[in-house]
Amino acid sequence: MSTTLHPFERNTANAFQPPPSALLIRRHISNALLIMLSTFFALFAVGVLFYLILYILRQGIPYLNLDFFTKPPAPNGEPGGGMGPAVQGTLILVGLAALLGVPLGLFTAIYLAEFGRGRLANAVRFIVDLLNGVPTIIFGLFAWVLIVVPQQTFSSLSGGVALGIIMIPIVARTSEDVLRLVPRELREASLALGATETRTILRVVLPAARGGIITGIVLAMARVAGETAPLLMTAFGSTFWNTDITQPMDALPLRIFNFTLSPYQVQINQAYAGSFVLILLILLASFAVRWFTGGFKRKF
Amino acid sequence: MAITVEHLNAWYDRKQALYDINLSIPPLSITAMIGPSGCGKSTFVRCLNRMHEEIPDARVEGKVLVEGVNIYARSIKPRYVRQHIGMVFQQPNPLPTRSIFENVAMGPRINGLARGSSLQELVEQSLQQAALWDEVKDQLQAPATQLSGGQQQRLCIARALANQPKVLLMDEPSSALDPISTLQIEELISELKQTYTIIIVTHNMQQAGRVADRTVFFLLGRIVEEGETTALFSHPQKKETEEYVSGRFG
Numbered sequence: 001m002s003t004t005l006h007p008f009e010r011n012t013a014n015a016f017q018p019p020p021s022a023l024l025i026r027r028h029i030s031n032a033l034l035i036m037l038s039t040f041f042a043l044f045a046v047g048v049l050f051y052l053i054l055y056i057l058r059q060g061i062p063y064l065n066l067d068f069f070t071k072p073p074a075p076n077g078e079p080g081g082g083m084g085p086a087v088q089g090t091l092i093l094v095g096l097a098a099l100l101g102v103p104l105g106l107f108t109a110i111y112l113a114e115f116g117r118g119r120l121a122n123a124v125r126f127i128v129d130l131l132n133g134v135p136t137i138i139f140g141l142f143a144w145v146l147i148v149v150p151q152q153t154f155s156s157l158s159g160g161v162a163l164g165i166i167m168i169p170i171v172a173r174t175s176e177d178v179l180r181l182v183p184r185e186l187r188e189a190s191l192a193l194g195a196t197e198t199r200t201i202l203r204v205v206l207p208a209a210r211g212g213i214i215t216g217i218v219l220a221m222a223r224v225a226g227e228t229a230p231l232l233m234t235a236f237g238s239t240f241w242n243t244d245i246t247q248p249m250d251a252l253p254l255r256i257f258n259f260t261l262s263p264y265q266v267q268i269n270q271a272y273a274g275s276f277v278l279i280l281l282i283l284l285a286s287f288a289v290r291w292f293t294g295g296f297k298r299k300f
Numbered sequence: 301m302a303i304t305v306e307h308l309n310a311w312y313d314r315k316q317a318l319y320d321i322n323l324s325i326p327p328l329s330i331t332a333m334i335g336p337s338g339c340g341k342s343t344f345v346r347c348l349n350r351m352h353e354e355i356p357d358a359r360v361e362g363k364v365l366v367e368g369v370n371i372y373a374r375s376i377k378p379r380y381v382r383q384h385i386g387m388v389f390q391q392p393n394p395l396p397t398r399s400i401f402e403n404v405a406m407g408p409r410i411n412g413l414a415r416g417s418s419l420q421e422l423v424e425q426s427l428q429q430a431a432l433w434d435e436v437k438d439q440l441q442a443p444a445t446q447l448s449g450g451q452q453q454r455l456c457i458a459r460a461l462a463n464q465p466k467v468l469l470m471d472e473p474s475s476a477l478d479p480i481s482t483l484q485i486e487e488l489i490s491e492l493k494q495t496y497t498i499i500i501v502t503h504n505m506q507q508a509g510r511v512a513d514r515t516v517f518f519l520l521g522r523i524v525e526e527g528e529t530t531a532l533f534s535h536p537q538k539k540e541t542e543e544y545v546s547g548r549f550g
Contacts, residue, residue, distance in 0.1 A: 117356065185393040189456070191354055193407040193463060194383035207397045 053279065060276030063269040068277075073239045073255070077264045083274050085241050086255035089156065090281075092243065093235060093251050094225050096160025101167025101224075102217055108168065109175030109213075114201055132169040139165045140230025148234060156242075156249035159235030163224040170223060174216025178209045211292045218292070222285035226278060228253035252278045301365075302327035302467065302497040303348065308362035310343050310352055317343045319521045321362070325514075330489060330498045332512035332529065334505060336549065339518040341501045345469045348499065349385035350378040366467065383411045386460030390472040392452035394444035394459070401440040403455055407463035422462055429495075430458035431488050450481025454488065461492075468492065470500040474507070486511050505545060509533055517541050 018024065067082045074081025112125055143162035148154055182205050190200040206213070231237075237254040238247075252274050259271035303325040310318040318340045325331050333341035346352040347360050350371060363370050371381045394403045404423045408414045414422045423440075427433040432454040436447070444455060453473060460468060470489070474482040489498060489511050502508050508515050509529060516526040517540075525532060525541045536542040543549055 183393075185389060185391055186395060188351065188354070188389060189393040189395065189459075190406070190410075192349065192351055192382050192387040192389075193410055193459065194379040195406075195410045196379055199410065204395060208395070210397075 056272060056275045056279060059269070060272035060274075063273040064276060068270070068273055072241055073259075073270075074266070076262075077266070079266055081270075083250075083252065083255050083270060083277075085238060086250040086252045086274065087277065088241070088243075089235065089238075089250040089254075090225055090252045090278075092245070092249065093156055093159050093163055093231070094221050096156065096245065097163030097167050097224050098217070098221055100161060100164025101171055101220060104164075105168045105171025105217075105220070106175055106213065108172040109179055110201060112172065112176045113179035114197075114205070128169045128172050131165075132173065135229075136162075136166055136227050137229035137232075139163075140233050143230065144233040151246070153246070154234060154236035154248040155246045156235045157245045159231050159249065159251070160245070162230040162234050163227060166224050166227065166230065167220040170220035171216050174219065175209070175213045178212030178216065179205060181212070182208045215289045215292050218285050218289050222282045225281055225285075226253055228257055232257075252281075301325065302329075302367065303499075304363075304365040305348075306363040306365070308344075308347060308360070308364065310340075310347055310361075311359040312343075312355065313357040317521050318347070321523055323516065323523060323526065325497065325499065327497050328493060328495075329513040330493050330500060330511055332508035332515045333499065333501045333518060334503070334508050334515060334544075335518035336544070337503065340521040341516075341518045342471050343521075344518065345387075345471055345499055345501055348467070348469055349387055350381045351387065353378070383407070383463050384465050385467045385469060386463055386465035388453070388456050388460055388468065388470045388473045391476050392449055392456050394447075394452050394455050396443065396445045398444060399441045400436050400444050400447070400455060403444045404458050404462050407459060411463060413462075413464065423458075426458040426462040427455075429461050429492065430454045431484065431491070432458055448481070450477050450484060453477060453481070453485060457485075457488065457492075461496075465496065467497045467499065470498065472501050472503060475503065482507075505533075505547075517544060519544070 065082075067080060068084075069082060069087055070084050071080070071082035072085050073083065108124065108128060112121060112128075115121075116124060139162045142165070143158040147158035147161060151158075186204055186208055187200055190204040191197075195203070231251050231254050235251055235254065236248040237258060238250045242249050256271045256274045256278070259267040259274070262268060262271075301324045303323075305321055305323045305325075308318055308321040309316065321344060333344060335341050343352060348364055348366075348371075350360075352358050352360055360372065362372070364372060366381075366385065369376070371385075394400075395406070398406075401423055404426055405419055408419055408422055424433060424437075427436060432451060435451060436442075436455075439446070444452065447455060453476075457468075457473075473489075474485045477485065486507065489500065492498060493513075500508075500512065512529045514527065515529040515532045517524045517532065517536075519540055525536060525538045527537075532541065533545050536545055
């Protein structure tokens with residue numbers, strides 16, 4: 001095969017089917033190799049996750065029954081019982097966390113997206129990002145020093161505060177991004193009718209960003225629902241039904257942690273059932289998010 | 301004079317956009333602002349209802365007298381200026397989360413002009429003035445985004461009128477619309493002139509010729525020439541005006 005031919009005198013029918021050359025073959029091979037490798041690793045990653053979920057499903061589902069949700073743990077080693085207090089406790093803890101994290105996060109987002117300019121805003125944004133990266137056990141320690149030590153008792157209040165602080169940066173940054181997406185034209189429509197800035201934000205900007213803000217809040221709640229470390233030194237855990245937020249309270253991750261380390265097979269099995277419920281909770285939250293983001297995209 | 305502008309200068313951060321603008325606009329007339337992109341015509345109308353200062357780091361100096369009152373006087377709040385001087389934007393901007401009715405009712409609600417049945421009357425009257433009532437009277441609760449582009453723009457005009465303004469500012473109100481919708485908007489503008497003082501920004505010289513009583517030609521942040529529309533187009537006094545209206549640049 002000649003390599004000195006003029007480009008226009010190639011011995012092929014057209015330019016879209018050049019003759020095979022060493023370079024071309026090498027390109028084809030590296031191309032195929034890259035596609036194969038990236039596909040393989042992507043499938044591998046998804047496969048690991050899939051196996052994990054399937055494994056927990058298989059181990060957990062057989063031990064999932066009504067008692068699981070309605071009964072407190074049975075005494076060590078005895079059959080029966082459930083994780084009722086832990087399910088309830090997780091809901092209460094996440095609720096408390098939302099009570100603290102949502103308003104603080106949302107106001108931070110409004111400040112960053114609407115008012116904040118210059119050095120202070122950049123500093124706030126930097127600190128919020130920093131908070132996002134801080135190991136969550138630090139927030140547990142913070143709540144422990146702030147609430148548990150002076151109160152001289154573990155409490156779900158301190159747990160809620162720890163989880164709430166973890167929520168702030170997540171809610172703040174996701175909401176800020178969504179608020180920035182609201183078109184300028186909508187703000188101007190409101191301002192040009194004589195609305196104040198406050199009214200424009202509350203009545204025009206926030207409603208337009210509603211879907212995205214809810215998404216951020218739900219994701220943050222799902223995230224803290226699975227937190228274990230900060231709860232070890234705050235909510236602490238309990239095997240009794242409890243709705244008093246000044247007292248120790250159980251939570252799913254705590255109960256899973258305790259039961260997994262148990263020498264009794266009954267408790268280990270229930271830990272799997274608990275893991276399944278926790279995953280289900282977060283899965284449901286993700287579906288809710290899908291639904292809300294779908295609604296959000298339709299609007300713009 | 302409905303509006304008198306004296307020594308108006310405007311900036312975006314450090315960049316000056318308007319240089320020493322002096323202009324008088326007679327009441328119940330249509331005045332068109334023409335000129336090439338970036339000449340300051342939009343900035344100028346945004347200075348007339350204090351919307352310019354909403355842009356971060358934007359600044360205005362000078363006087364704008366509306367019926368004798370300087371809207372840049374220290375005692376005047378921008379929100380009252382904007383209630384009395386309505387504005388329609390280039391892109392139709394109805395609020396997507398609200399119904400047709402709620403969009404028109406926004407201004408009166410914000411400014412406490414009407415409520416209950418008198419609010420409904422005001423909304424109907426505004427939609428009629430904007431020549432939209434017949435098309436939407438059976439679907440007032442439908443979302444505003446269901447309407448076509450031209451209808452949305454007339455909805456925005458109705459929304460501005462519901463505030464019972466004295467002056468209506470229109471920033472290229474038909475540049476995002478098809479020819480038929482444009483024609484409807486132009487007819488509407490000519491109709492509204494009987495009740496309102498209208499200032500319209502347009503990059504379309506034919507449009508200025510069709511609707512405007514007076515035309516102002518902007519170039520590089522300065523007014524080059526202004527006068528009766530027919531006179532300005534047929535006997536421009538300045539070389540730049542002649543070159544622009546004859547289509548040699550811009």
